[in-house]
Amino acid sequence: MQADTELLIFTDMDGSLLCHETYSHTAADDMLFLLEKTGVPVIPISSKTKAELLYLRDSLNNKHPFIIENGAAVFIPIGYFDEQPFGTEVVGEFWVKKFVHNRHYWQSLITHVSSVDSHKFTTFSELTVGQISELTGLDQEESKRASRRLYGEPIVWKGDDDEMIHFIEELNDMGANVLRGGRFLHVSGESDKGLALTWLAEQYKEDNPNSLIKTIAIGDSQNDVAMLEVADVALIISSPAHQPPKLERRTNIYISEKFGPAGWTQGVEEILEQHSTQTESLKG
Ligand SMILES: [Mg+2]
Structure with missing residues (x-):
């Protein structure tokens, strides 16, 4: 057949x-x-x-x-x-x-990072819709939709490159996968x-x-x-x-x-x- x-x-x-x-x-x-x-x-x-x-x-x-x-x-x-x-x-x-795990898991993992001071970065969940809109160029409604991540946490990096490398290494050791995007670091698990x-x-x-x-x-x-x-x-x-x-x-x-x-x-x-x-x- x-x-x-x-x-x-x-x-x-x-x-x-x-x-x-x-x-x-x-x-x-x-x-x-x-x-x-x-x-x-x-x-x-x-x-x-x-x-x-x-x-x-x-x-x-x-x-x-x-x-x-x-x-x-x-x-x-x-x-x-x-x-x-x-x-x-x-x-x-x-x-x-x-x-991968839910966003909450990755957020909690980020709070356990000890090699880099937490004022060197801002997590997406700490930002207002207005701030996300300013950073991304999206309008308010688009920013709201973009901010509703379910499986990872974007981060705005404020420290230098060396600190970023330490941050990424420590998270990698804890089982996270960190991607460097244009403006953000994305902390999540292994998926593609x-x-x-x-x-x-x-x-x-x-x-x-x-x-x-x-x-x-x-x-x-x-x-x-x-x-x-x-x-x-x-x-x-x-x-x-x-x-x-x-x-x-x-x-x-x-x-x-x-x-x-x-x-x-x-x-x-x-x-x-x-x-x-x-x-x-x-x-x-
Ligand atoms: Mg494309």
């Missing part, structure tokens, strides 16, 4: 599905409509918070699972699969699979977009054991590398702001010519075309 292939698209948001500067997804809307119509789920996977992704998902009219805070947790609408996936808990309207993609793809397979799952990962930068490496197909979206991330894999890589959502559409079109040619030839 011929198995059906089920395509899953995992996509980064900023600089990939959303324009790097305007955050618009207009150039991908026709393709998003087509994918929804043909039953190909588009799964947002981002460094953003649950609050930010819920907001975006609404504007995209997207009802599929989504992955927050760089792979820290997967949110699946309850009832999306026939059975609740093993290892998930019910949180509101979602089955949630988390890969690749692990989250692999786990969620397995749940689709469990739900539909006769199908052949084919995953497509779409991203534009370094924090997308883990998922771009593990997906069946990697689509890198070119950026006007930086070089494309370097991958170790050598096959099934597409790099868009256009930027942002226009490149997204272009790349997905190409992959779908390739995919249908392969499917046709398999059927002989």
